[in-house]
Amino acid sequence: MVSVINTVDTSHEDMIHDAQMDYYGTRLATCSSDRSVKIFDVRNGGQILIADLRGHEGPVWQVAWAHPMYGNILASCSYDRKVIIWREENGTWEKSHEHAGHDSSVNSVCWAPHDYGLILACGSSDGAISLLTYTGEGQWEVKKINNAHTIGCNAVSWAPAVVPGSLIDHPSGQKPNYIKRFASGGCDNLIKLWKEEEDGQWKEEQKLEAHSDWVRDVAWAPSIGLPTSTIAGCSQDGRVFIWTCDDASSNTWSPKLLHKFNDVVWHVSWSITANILAVSGGDNKVTLWKESVDGQWVCISDVNKGQGSVSASVTEGQQNEQ
């Protein structure tokens, strides 16, 4: 079910903190405590180092690819309190913009759905979330939500672009009236939902309260044309919750516990079709989860490094428990 098709030796000199493929799944960006960001061409099972980006002065926590319609753009955020936007130009990657508007570690970056333009949300340990909007000629407009999460925002994740009142995007040429939303998770144990008001200001729309410890990651599920919105959140408390909102107008969200792990859960990631959730835990295990017909979340696979096969990882897991 899960088979390793490519092993990339990143040659990072310290811990890797994030690895993200681009829109097409052909290039891999990694970042590390060694302060570097690397980009590999991984087409056809290969690994060609395209770029080794230096510029951060601390561990780099996350990388995020912008939608390719804007070119080849990668954002990275670091403990050095900076967000760097890198851009490829004539085959060379260069720093295009540096955002130094945070007072503490920037823990998460996430690009808005491409329909909105180039907008980057950044969550920081200073508790603030900043939103960088590209306004042309190399200029970025910054909006900041102060005190979004006391003592730190750990994750930001945009809601998919959905036009209100319709289940599927209308491919009409008209400019749809999008409502921009994103979710954030922080050290106040909360997941918060933010919405852009008509005056362009960001307002807290909702607090999702279920975790008893830091929220480590949030992931808003991609839209698959259904009216239900789904958010996955994971926490230091070992729990992963799936939040769903069936009725956009009432905006009521209800949590369902996916699983309680024995250790911190660091990361959650939805598959493109939004039916599988990859959960990365502090026990260095990655598990895949799927909602069964009766609405329960079931683990469908352990993903084990190097070996990849399910049986192997299950065996190892049992050994560990013994």
Added chain:
Amino acid sequence: MKLKEVDRTAMQAWSPAQNHPIYLATGTSAQQLDATFSTNASLEIFELDLSDPSLDMKSCATFSSSHRYHKLIWGPYKMDSKGDVSGVLIAGGENGNIILYDPSKIIAGDKEVVIAQNDKHTGPVRALDVNIFQTNLVASGANESEIYIWDLNNFATPMTPGAKTQPPEDISCIAWNRQVQHILASASPSGRATVWDLRKNEPIIKVSDHSNRMHCSGLAWHPDVATQMVLASEDDRLPVIQMWDLRFASSPLRVLENHARGILAIAWSMADPELLLSCGKDAKILCSNPNTGEVLYELPTNTQWCFDIQWCPRNPAVLSAASFDGRISVYSIMGGSTDGLRQKQVDKLSSSFGNLDPFGTGQPLPPLQIPQQTAQHSIVLPLKKPPKWIRRPVGASFSFGGKLVTFENVRMPSHQGAEQQQQQHHVFISQVVTEKEFLSRSDQLQQAVQSQGFINYCQKKIDASQTEFEKNVWSFLKVNFEDDSRGKYLELLGYRKEDLGKKHIKEEKEESEFLPSSGGTFNISVSGDIDGLITQALLTGNFESAVDLCLHDNRMADAIILAIAGGQELLARTQKKYFAKSQSKITRLITAVVMKNWKEIVESCDLKNWREALAAVLTYAKPDEFSALCDLLGTRLENEGDSLLQTQACLCYICAGNVEKLVACWTKAQDGSHPLSLQDLIEKVVILRKAVQLTQAMDTSTVGVLLAAKMSQYANLLAAQGSIAAALAFLPDNTNQPNIMQLRDRLCRAQGEPVAGHESPKIPYEKQQLPKGRPGPVAGHHQMPRVQTQQYYPHGENPPPPGFIMHGNVNPNAAGQLPTSPGHMHTQVPPYPQPQRPQNGWNDPPALNRVPKKKKMPENFMPPVPITSPIMNPLGDPQSQMLQQQPSAPVPLSSQSSFPQPHLPGGQPFHGVQQPLGQTGMPPSFSKPNIEGAPGAPIGNTFQHVQSLPTKKITKKPIPDEHLILKTTFEDLIQRCLSSATDPQTKRKLDDASKRLEFLYDKLREQTLSPTITSGLHNIARSIETRNYSEGLTMHTHIVSTSNFSETSAFMPVLKVVLTQANKLGV
């Protein structure tokens, strides 16, 4: 950054890590007085609520105590993992007493909060620690070298770790080892530390630098390394922290000399062993790495000394410090801006002065920290090194194509192992496949399409069908690929032609026996009775009167026979009159059959008889209205029928070859979200499309919105399972819906085609700029400087050619041509083959798929990627391209050969001619008996019409100039209606009308319409010109009521529809 503060002169204890929410307990500190000189003591519990941005801490409970405290700790005793029981507060008092409190009772406001107390110690109890392995074990230290081990399960009788050390001294610190549960350390102001082994019940090692200046104020074990501990000195002459390793206990391993004056307290983070807090009489709070000695952080504090400092066990970034100015402050070491908080603090302070005026002087107390406020920069930097708890060690992220990118880092090695630890920093890319059955079925479908083995495929599906309905559907689909599909449809509906034919012949024979012999003589009576009158009329050639007379006398048979002789018009009128009179059960059916008004049947039959209606349509309907009628029936079933009938509508749509409606109907009936149910649908759709391609050379290239959505959903699913090539093949390729074009581009590139942009600047065309039409308030109007290094899907002012599929030097327009003419399209096929060009999809115009399968793709065209799907692209072969350019590609040939008119010119577009009837190659056995029926009988007529249709059309005459205005006016009106109509149903109606008006044009070409009708039509056209549709409708009614029904029935009803719509839409 300061988070909270409480104005208390107190000892502090955080709730255990398990506890949620986080509480901070404070107990009035012994040996300190605040400005009130109050000797009252209290135990208070505050909640740390970080979602509250103010500096206040919420007080949960206050308990007035008779004791003041030297030490306060909060143990997790009897706490379960859920934290339901909030442990036990253990306090060290002034008079040798240890008191156990129940914090949950304090919070509940209970009066009886003391669990137990014991005053076995001598002097103040300054040292307390809970064993982290056995939380019921508490160690305490007091004067006279007294150390007791308390078992909370049996609190009355403490144990001792061994004999008292000599000389007797105060025990200032005590700490359990963090790795080995039976090891305990104690320290005294004299500077000596003793390590006890409780199993041996004796001290095992004494640690001292013999300087006599170590005045131990703090002792802490290394969180990870069992043999290491630190000692802090309160002595201003030696304000150091010593790091000791018991494996080398003769001198300190490292000495941290970061404080200028004596250290009052230390705290080692359990979450990150590289973080040691210390506070001293130099009024500094430092966070250093005891493993290196480096100062990582200096907390911005006021000038007051702190005498107690604690990490929050649950929130590793939070710490609290108690200062001598009577305040407990809670800080975060992650830095951050205090701008938001500062204002509140000032507000709070100034507002609180009023009621904090213990001396009644009216003068507020000097604000101790206000001077700092201005001096202090509002931005507080975080730790120099990132704490361990924010270093994400593991991650897994999905990416396009069902790939999962994972990485993990072996747990951070302890500092000893750091040197030899050379980690491999690997990232793994895995393929995740979750829908095996889906993939294998998709694979089978692809194979069937590739091998053109549709009949086999359908048969397999029929055999495997679980339900009767499923079986029916597949049977219907299968019929499409067989000869005589209409006949087979009928069979499936339970009507066997052969049987009927036999019966028919039999009856004929029987009838013939009754025919009167034609040889005899007869009288011609011209008497005054009816017979006579008829005779007179006949003799004068006045058929009309004769017929009228017969009808009047109810001699129907005579009337009809006479009417036949009297010509078409008369016959039609007579038929009409006959039907008006006749009332038998099947009259309506006969009416419909004779009048060729199948619409009537379809529109008004009882839906329970849908099979019969469908059968009638199958038998009689003209090819060009066949689909529409099936559609109509399907629509009725769908809209009016119960759920069972609704599903049957699918069968009608299959007969009609209406893929779009099939999709709509199926989607309505089935839950389409599950991959397998989508697979169910796609299988049928793909097969039906193939059938339609085979039978109707045109019309296949257009993909409806709904179908396109389903197909792209399907392609998405396939892609998500890693079957990129298959996804490309299924993706509709002749649509300009942005989401599909995006998906195509994504799939192409995901396959590993060269990523344009970074290898080569030799892109043959200008890259797309940031699209102007993009939404997005600001960004939409600007572009990143030179970001347009690659073309993306077109948008805005560009006409949308789907030619954004980029591979090397392909002319971007090559794929963009709408396949209006297949031959044209292929002339633009790129000069070199693209192995996995999506044009090889199921949705291609027919010619593309007619490439003989024996054409294998040459080896050297294989891309380096393993192709997970068997789809080959025949386009790779130049020869096959040649073949494709010939319009009469192999498969149409086969159907052509069975077509009754083999002399048809090959390249001529047939339009409707080759539609269902033509395709089925209607065998002579079918049409013959009917033709041989009574001469002039309507059945034969129908077929004559059908058969003569091709020749007529091929030799189409132009519409006479004077009538051309009719065509242009009507078509123009329909276009106007179409452009303003919104709902799909109206659009379908209009489309249908546009087709049906061909009948009118044909009649105009043949000039068979009577002058009254044509002039009436011209009147209507004029009223359309003036947009007076109601007038047009009136004229319409007039024409219909005055003209011969059979002459106008083919087009007048639709004209009415158009006029009505135009009136409604007000175009």
